[in-house]
């Protein structure tokens with residue numbers, strides 16, 4: 001074998017060895033190992049939140065252990081216990097419902113592992129988690145009601161598509177909406193039921209509302225706790241021979257790309273943005289705590305209300321990103 005070929009082979013082998021060492025050293029240097037117990041993939045917003053948190057972990061060199069609970073609390077509790085057993089540096093938890101977390105949060109606390117609630121809250125002692133990175137859902141519900149009251153001069157029979165039963169998002173969006181409409185005697189919720197934050201759930205419940213309300217001709221508006229249920233309701237309204245966005249106003253929350261497409265086509269009337277980029281503040285909070293710094297118990301991430309006048313532009317911006 002000619003010398004040059006032999007030298008080339010040596011060079012390739014030594015380069016490969018260096019690359020392998022580098023690979024091992026990068027993995028060994030992973031900034032942190034974080035467990036993330038995610039609710040599921042029930043809505044467009046949820047999948048974009050998951051993607052955003054995974055991307056942020058990768059950007060920071062964090063080794064993220066991801067678990068999808070398929071909407072079941074028992075799966076989330078199992079995942080958190082597994083993260084504790086693995087001795088992770090921190091845990092992100094998006095709690096599917098508000099109650100039933102005390103025991104597993106105590107186990108994490110006893111293990112000295114900080115838990116950051118992302119997106120939703122829990123009904124538990126605040127000492128059991130480091131912080132909550134989430135929007136103020138009461139404020140979102142109030143903003144939706146204030147818009148509807150202004151749009152209808154405070155006269156409207158509303159049907160409400162609630163989010164997942166027992167979730168802080170559903171509980172507080174309902175609370176916020178009702179706190180505002182209580183000031184308008186002729187603005188009332190005539191029917192309310194959970195569509196579980198899914199498009200199919202929103203469609204099925206809206207179909208039952210339309211049937212129960214004489215075909216829906218006297219329903220003034222739909223208040224949906226998220227855009228996916230609103231889009232399902234739009235389908236049901238069209239199939240009932242009515243014009244969504246005109247015969248019935250549609251207001252919802254999340255600001256996912258598809259709602260802007262529907263708004264631009266005249267099918268819905270307003271949405272409130274829910275920030276899916278919760279990974280950065282969550283990872284920063286864990287870093288701060290590890291350095292002995294103070295972290296507030298609630299890191300808020302509220303967004304604005306969007307109307308049809310900017311929908312086409314927002315859709316273009318968001319669907320291409």
Ligand code: GZL
Pocket residue numbers: 042043044045046119120135163169197225226227228253254274
């Ligand atoms: C609210 C979040 C809700 C979204 C839905 O922060 O928990 O859950 O509004 C999602 O799209 O399913």
